[in-house]
Amino acid sequence: MQHVARGLTALLCTGILVAGTGGCAGADSGDQPSRPSPGAAAVAMDGGSKVATADTSGLVAGDGSDKRPNIVMVLTDDMRADELEQMPKTQALMRERGLDFTDAVSPHPLCCPARAELLTGQYAQNNGVRHNESKYGGYSRIKTANTIGTWFARQGYNTGFIGKHANGYEHDSPRDPGWHVWEPITGNPTDYYRFRFFGNEEWRDDYVTDRITEKTNSAVRAMAAADRPFLLFSNHIAPHERQQYGPQGLTEAPPAKRHAGFKIDQVAPPIKAKSYKRAVVGGLPRKTPVKKRIKTSKVQKKWEARVRSLQSVDDGVASLFAELDDAGEAENTYVVFTSDNGFSLGERRLFKKNNLVQESLRVPMIFTGPRVPAGKTSDLPVTLVDLVATIADLGGVKPRLDVDGASFKRTLLGGKQPWRDTTLIQTGDKYQPRKHRNLRWKGWALRGVRTERYTYARDVNNGDRMLFDRARDPWEMRNVARAPKYRRTAAELDRRTNKLMRCAGDNCNRTFGKVPGPR
Secondary structure (H helix, E strand, O other), X not given: OHXXXXXXXXXXXXXXXXXXXXXXXXXOHHHOOOOOOOOOOOOOOOOOOOOOOOOOOOOOOOOOOOOOOEEEEEEEOOOOHHHHHHOHHHHHHHHOOOEEEOOOEOOOOOHXXXXXXXXXXXXXXXXXXXXXOOOOEOHHHOOOOOOHHHHHHHOOOEXXXXXXXXXXXXXXXXXXXXXXXEEEEEOOOOOOXXXXXXXXXXXXXXXXXXXXXXXXXXXXXXXXXXXXXXXXXEEOOOOOOEEOOOOOOEEOOOOOHHHOOOOOOOOOHHHHOOOEOOOOEOOOOOOOOOOOOOOHHHHHHHHHHHHHHHHHHHHHHHHHHHHHHHOOOHHHEEEEEEEOOOOEEOEOOOEEOOOOOHHHHXXXXXXXXXXXXXXXXXXXXXXXXXXXXXXXXXXXXOOOOOOOOOOOHHHHOOOOOOOOOOEEEEEEOOOOHHXXXXXXXXXXXXXXXXXXXXXXXXXXXXXXXXXXXXXXXXXXOEOOOOOHHHHHHHHHHHHHHHHHOOOOHHHHHOOOOOOOOOO
């Protein structure tokens, strides 16, 4: 594999990678560009004179005797599973050389709850993060003293966290324990052109994806040189919408300058979906934000903007693999690529996330690494919560929390394993004290389950239900929760929901048996 990777590195460095991403520097720490001083502003984009480097002064030196694998997670923001088709380098480096989990889901499809799951391996009823903000959401709800970072750091790994953190991580927020390299974006993380990293390192008129990539690569170089296994989270912003400073509000995800003219000559997949702009027969739970009018031209424009923004992430993945190879770590590193949640773009008249339909739940998830079968797929219904248990299992690290996910290491390495038949899925709601103080389930909205055939959810505060039979209705266009012939089906899925919405640890991974079908 090493000689193949070396050839890939040479190819990448001779033209496929754009200049300025830092992916072809040597592993020697003396080759790293100097880190901008706190508060300094970058003056160029797309390979300008300044290069972002990670503060690696906290790394612990090893002696090379610990042969456990390195683990790198590359995370995107709001990326649909089908948008992986628009990232040719990631497909070549990961899908063709690794295992693609084709039924992976984000079981709480919203930014902060999903990121809390990735730090703790727990569902929101146990980690406390139900929404992005308010009393039951945001960074302040995360118990940062006990996360995957602290587990790995205390058990012999160097650890690094770069890029987007949880909603509400501000300029004056403290450094999270357990991370030897700590480079989160503070304040508004989704401006793309104006942003700060921890320590008041400010960049203006720049492009955030490239700077996250540069910091990731410099961390890889330093971690490899430290002769200790490492865990590294590289958290990108794309293809999330841009939230500017000031009154402009949310706008389309912007591309890097080099991708502004990236040609797209296809119709957006959401527009071709049978569910596009169609109302669900039987309706959706009443709090679901359904759009009455949808302009196809705007959906096409939004999708194209998302695809262009992902091209710089695609560059970043390519330069990461080149960097691992240059550092001599390619053969001993697991890389996983995934997203915090999916995104609806007009299917069933829905937009965005925080709803329990396929486009919001499903995320890309691809693994490469030692003994991972190349060019294969798995339909095991894994989740982001399972990903934490799996990463810990790969590193031989014992979680210091009662994690709710299950390790799929055996499947990842080409074997077979028993698996649960029902997965908890849920959404939260922004808590408003005057409006919600009498609710029984504060901060919650829909809670339900997903099986091989069915998606079921109930609004725990008003009783509204939805049930899709994906075997008969793959586009989820008929809510059959009230249909008489599905009465037994709905009752059983509701029973499972009641069990799992209170679950913790292994109880979250039960096998219930066959669901009664429609009569």
